[in-house]
Amino acid sequence: MADMAGTAETGEAPRHILVIGMGAGDPDHLTLAAVKAMRRADVFFVLGKGKEKESLTRLRRDILDEHLTGPYRVVEADDPWRDRTQDDATRYTSAVHDWRHRRADICERLIIEELAPGQCGAFLVWGDPALYDSTLAILDDIRGRGTVEFGHEVIPGISSVSALAARHRVTLNQVGRPIHITPGRRLAQGFPEDDGDIVVMLDGHETFTHLTGRGLWIHWGAYIGTPDEILVAGPLDEVADEISRMRAEARERHGWIMDTYLLRQGPRGEEAAAGEEAAGRPAEGADGSVGGPLG
Ligand SMILES: C[S@@+](CC[C@H](N)C(=O)[O-])C[C@H]1O[C@@H](n2cnc3c(N)ncnc32)[C@H](O)[C@@H]1O
Numbered sequence: 441m442a443d444m445a446g447t448a449e450t451g452e453a454p455r456h457i458l459v460i461g462m463g464a465g466d467p468d469h470l471t472l473a474a475v476k477a478m479r480r481a482d483v484f485f486v487l488g489k490g491k492e493k494e495s496l497t498r499l500r501r502d503i504l505d506e507h508l509t510g511p512y513r514v515v516e517a518d519d520p521w522r523d524r525t526q527d528d529a530t531r532y533t534s535a536v537h538d539w540r541h542r543r544a545d546i547c548e549r550l551i552i553e554e555l556a557p558g559q560c561g562a563f564l565v566w567g568d569p570a571l572y573d574s575t576l577a578i579l580d581d582i583r584g585r586g587t588v589e590f591g592h593e594v595i596p597g598i599s600s601v602s603a604l605a606a607r608h609r610v611t612l613n614q615v616g617r618p619i620h621i622t623p624g625r626r627l628a629q630g631f632p633e634d635d636g637d638i639v640v641m642l643d644g645h646e647t648f649t650h651l652t653g654r655g656l657w658i659h660w661g662a663y664i665g666t667p668d669e670i671l672v673a674g675p676l677d678e679v680a681d682e683i684s685r686m687r688a689e690a691r692e693r694h695g696w697i698m699d700t701y702l703l704r705q706g707p708r709g710e711e712a713a714a715g716e717e718a719a720g721r722p723a724e725g726a727d728g729s730v731g732g733p734l735g
Pocket of ligand 1: 464465566567568569570571572573598599600601640641642643661662663664665666698699700
């Protein structure tokens with residue numbers, strides 16, 4: 441339910457914020473709810489930096505051009521600097537909190553200065569706002585400051601995790617087993633002890649290269665849903681070096697990379713093979729690799 445902030449004290453019409461999941465790269469992954477929400481917004485706020493920002497801002501503008509009929513307003517702001525040198529768990533968490541707080545300072549200013557009372561502002565969030573995204577925490581932080589009143593609502597999006605599974609035509613879980621979703625740095629600190637499969641995000645250090653020799657199967661994807669998409673699948677021991685090489689090349693070419701992968705534990709389950717047969721396609725070949733459409 442939309443959360444409409446009370447404005448009894450100021451007598452101003454309420455400001456409203458839409459947090460819209462826009463999918464993780466494929467413009468067709470925008471939902472109808474997202475398009476309807478975009479059409480309600482008076483202004484779109486975009487935070488970013490560097491080459492990654494250029495590409496993602498272009499994609500956001502392409503999406504807006506395609507779905508909005510009238511003129512629209514975009515306000516861009518630079519993402520604050522973030523300390524990425526802290527590997528120790530406590531210091532890492534505190535570096536992220538500090539960065540979020542400075543992002544909240546910027547968003548607070550945007551809401552106060554760029555959104556008039558009664559207007560509706562929107563953040564187009566990459567993938568799904570509920571998954572490794574700071575927008576909702578930032579809005580909570582701003583509301584806690586009491587400097588500006590606003591209501592907000594969340595429109596879910598197709599996450600990079602859903603897109604990864606769809607592009608590889610696999611389920612994330614095996615029958616009756618759990619799934620773990622983790623940043624690469626946490627996986628590097630310890631491998632789950634149960635038989636669950638593992639989705640790894642935010643992995644700048646190629647953690648998978650340290651996990652060979654465990655009989656894992658990997659489904660890897662970079663720039664999923666974009667024209668630069670690369671997909672590789674296979675036994676980790678056989679494809680780890682190849683993924684590492686492709687990853688380095690792609691990162692060099694684009695100046696940035698976003699990749700996600702699923703690590704499947706143990707030999708491929710009978711359930712997975714049965715699922716593939718039921719879907720009318722054979723299991724993957726001996727080398728297990730699947731080339732992306734443009735990769
Ligand atoms: C800050 S998180 C944002 C996740 C996003 N909210 C979602 O729902 O996918 C960024 C991470 O998402 C993953 N990611 C996002 N978009 C991706 C894409 N198009 N292809 C591969 N991985 C992607 C990568 O693991 C990246 O490091």
